Amino acid sequence: MNYQETCQYLFSQMPMFEKQGASGYKEGLDNTLALDEHFGHPHQQFATIHVGGTNGKGSVSHTLAAFLQVCGYRVGLYTSPHLVDFRERIRVNGEIIPEDYVVDFVERERGFFEPLHPSFFEVTTALAFKYFADKKVDIAVIEVGLGGRLDCTNIITPLVSVITNISFDHTQFLGDTLAKIASEKAGIIKNQVPVVIGESHAETRGVFEAKAKETGSKIIFADDEPEILQATPLPSGKMHYTCQHWGELDGELGGIYQEKNLNTVFAVLKVLADKGYLSTCTTPKSQELFKKELVEALANICKLTGLTGRWQVVNTSPLTICDTGHNVGGWIYLSQQIGQVECDRRHIVFGMVDDKDINKVMDLLPKDASYYFTQAASKRAIKGNVVKTIAAQHGLYGECYPTVLEAYRAAQKAATAKDFIFIGGSSYLVGDFLKNCI
Numbered sequence: 001m002n003y004q005e006t007c008q009y010l011f012s013q014m015p016m017f018e019k020q021g022a023s024g025y026k027e028g029l030d031n032t033l034a035l036d037e038h039f040g041h042p043h044q045q046f047a048t049i050h051v052g053g054t055n056g057k058g059s060v061s062h063t064l065a066a067f068l069q070v071c072g073y074r075v076g077l078y079t080s081p082h083l084v085d086f087r088e089r090i091r092v093n094g095e096i097i098p099e100d101y102v103v104d105f106v107e108r109e110r111g112f113f114e115p116l117h118p119s120f121f122e123v124t125t126a127l128a129f130k131y132f133a134d135k136k137v138d139i140a141v142i143e144v145g146l147g148g149r150l151d152c153t154n155i156i157t158p159l160v161s162v163i164t165n166i167s168f169d170h171t172q173f174l175g176d177t178l179a180k181i182a183s184e185k186a187g188i189i190k191n192q193v194p195v196v197i198g199e200s201h202a203e204t205r206g207v208f209e210a211k212a213k214e215t216g217s218k219i220i221f222a223d224d225e226p227e228i229l230q231a232t233p234l235p236s237g238k239m240h241y242t243c244q245h246w247g248e249l250d251g252e253l254g255g256i257y258q259e260k261n262l263n264t265v266f267a268v269l270k271v272l273a274d275k276g277y278l279s280t281c282t283t284p285k286s287q288e289l290f291k292k293e294l295v296e297a298l299a300n301i302c303k304l305t306g307l308t309g310r311w312q313v314v315n316t317s318p319l320t321i322c323d324t325g326h327n328v329g330g331w332i333y334l335s336q337q338i339g340q341v342e343c344d345r346r347h348i349v350f351g352m353v354d355d356k357d358i359n360k361v362m363d364l365l366p367k368d369a370s371y372y373f374t375q376a377a378s379k380r381a382i383k384g385n386v387v388k389t390i391a392a393q394h395g396l397y398g399e400c401y402p403t404v405l406e407a408y409r410a411a412q413k414a415a416t417a418k419d420f421i422f423i424g425g426s427s428y429l430v431g432d433f434l435k436n437c438i
Contacts, residue, residue, distance in 0.1 A: 003099035006106050007086050014120040031118045032152035035126040038112055042133035043140075046076065047277075048156045049268065052144035052188045053164030053198060054181070055329045059253055059261045060164055060198070061143045062307040064268060067297040068139060069093055069304050071278065076132035076140030078153070080121070083309055083324075083431035090128045092135045094305050101131060121145050125152045139277075149187025160271045161188045161217075163208070164264055165199035167329030178203040186211040194218040194271050198264035222267035223260075231259035233337065237313035237321065246291055251298045254311030255323065257333035262298075309430045311337070314438055318415045319343065322423040324430045326352070328360045334424065335364040343420035345370065347411040349404065349433070350425045351387055353380040358387070361425075362394040370414065371398025374407035376428035404432040 001009060036043070051061045058079055065077040075093055082088040087096035105127050113123055125145075132140045142158070144151045166182045182204040189195045189211045197208050200221055212219035230242040237254040241262065251258060272278050278290070301307055309324040319341065325334045338346065346369035352358050353376070373388040375381035384400040384407075391397070401407035404423070411421050423433045 001103060001107065003103055006103045009106065010086070010120055010123065014118060014123060028150055029152060029155065031116050031122045032125065032155055034116060035113060035118070035122065036129070036155055038109075039126060039130050042129040043156050045133040046137045047139040048158040049139065049141045049160055049162065049272075050144065050153065050156055050158040050188050051141060051162045051164070052148045052151075052185050053162070054167045054185075055325070055327065056164035056198065056257065056261045056264070057143050058307070058324075059255075059258060059310055060162060060264050060268075061141045062301055062305040063253070063261065063265045063297070065091075065094075065141045066301045066304040067265070067269065067293065068141075070293045070297040073138040074136065076128070076135070076137040077305060078125070078128040078132075078140060079143040080124075080145055081427055081431075083427065084435045088306060089124060090131055091306060092132070092137055094303075096306065097127075097131055102127070105130070119152075122152050144185075144188060147187070148185040150184075151188075154188055157190050158193060159275055159277070160268055161190060161193055161195040162264065162268055163188070163195065163197050164261065165329065166204045167327065179207055182207040183211075189215050189217055191215045192217060194220065196220045196222055196264060196267045196271060198222050198267075199260055220267050220271065222263045226263045227266035228259050228263050231256065231262075233340065237311060246294060249295060249298055252301045253307070254313070254321075255333065256337050257325075257330070258310075308434060309427070315421075317417045318412075318419040318421055320421040320423070322430045322433055324427040325424060326426045327356050328364070331361045331364045335366065338369075338420075338422055339366055341420045344416060344418045345420070347372065347415050347419060347421045348398075349374060349407045349411055349421070349423040349429075350391075351375045351384060351404070351429045352382050352425045353378065353428065354382050355380065356426075358382065358390055359394070362391055362396060365391075365394070365396055367395050369396075370411075371396055372401055372407040372411050373398055374401045374404050374429070376404065376426055376432045378426075378428045381426070381428060403436075404429055405436045408433060408437045 051057050061079055065075045068075045077091040080089050090097040142153050144153055163185050166178050186208055195212055195217050227244050228241050229244055232240045234240055239251040239254055239258050241249045243249055311321055311323050314320050323334055325331055348369045349372045351374045373384045375384045388400045415421055
């Protein structure tokens with residue numbers, strides 16, 4: 001098989017939640033443990049940081065990886081989903097895994113894993129861990145796939161566990177209250193391993209505190225002592241931060257939600273420094289070096305790690321931005337920022353997948369925008385005409401288009417140079433946009 005055939009095999013022959021929904025989700029760690037045993041426990045050959053939560057996992061993971069790279073570490077990064085190419089999920093110092101490695105792994109190992117009937121994510125995780133071991137990474141940032149307790153990444157014992165926040169998502173698997181969801185995500189907290197909680201509130205804080213007490217883990221709530229004093233969106237699409245200890249910083253990642261994510265990152269960096277991984281913090285001279293590294297990392301996250309789709313500016317006339325925010329928690333921030341953009345008219349290319357609360361998201365969308373309803377090339381995507389019908393019930397109106405490309409072209413044709421075009425609603429819709437429209 002060549003690379004494209006190998007990807008098609010992985011996508012079509014193994015249950016894949018991202019394409020199929022519930023039928024592609026496999027609960028439990030039996031297959032993961034069997035794969036781990038077969039490959040000789042590769043995750044034990046490098047240090048790890050484990051990042052879970054509902055929203056912000058990708059931004060936090062990529063920001064941590066960027067900073068560690070700038071500090072001189074060889075860094076593995078495992079995230080999901082991919083937007084354009086499967087290999088985006090597995091990187092070392094920002095470089096995606098080679099096609100040949102993926103092909104050779106599948107050809108060589110399919111005789112072992114096929115009888116297990118593993119999920120797509122189980123095989124991909126095994127591939128990532130083996131690749132990181134083969135590449136001799138110093139440290140790998142590992143993003144949880146879904147949930148935490150039963151996620152197949154949860155065989156690692158990290159330097160620090162990170163839970164960005166809790167909101168309603170994947171409730172059919174994780175529970176229908178914030179406390180239940182928090183309990184599942186708290187499953188990544190390990191014995192004697194510190195945990196950073198990015199955001200908490202009354203319904204979840206006690207859940208995390210109880211789990212940390214049970215495991216003897218130090219718990220840090222990043223929003224108790226936030227490093228960032230003020231965050232300001234810039235016309236360039238980037239963010240400017242005023243920090244408690246580090247003065248003025250510019251962040252490449254746009255989106256007002258990045259303030260929360262960066263506060264979480266700062267708390268994690270403190271834990272790593274306490275463990276001796278960032279010894280540059282210990283003297284005034286080295287604090288200056290740390291600030292230099294911090295400035296470089298925050299200004300170059302996308303270049304260093306390959307991150308895309310986070311308030312990503314793809315055109316300036318008219319201003320055109322895409323964002324992978326796909327649930328209520330994400331749209332609370334996106335709706336605010338879309339409303340803050342200075343423009344004559346707003347044009348929104350929009351679609352969602354079927355396991356999100358589309359009605360609550362619709363309540364957050366601006367009423368004064370022109371809509372271009374469509375669907376991603378995924379079985380989970382809600383058909384554009386259905387999205388259009390639901391939108392009308394919320395006072396949102398526009399036309400329906402069969403593909404993201406056609407919807408975007410219609411928005412481009414209707415927009416003037418002083419208008420604003422936004423593309424979003426699901427990661428898969430943004431993936432289609434980046435693949436076919438840029």
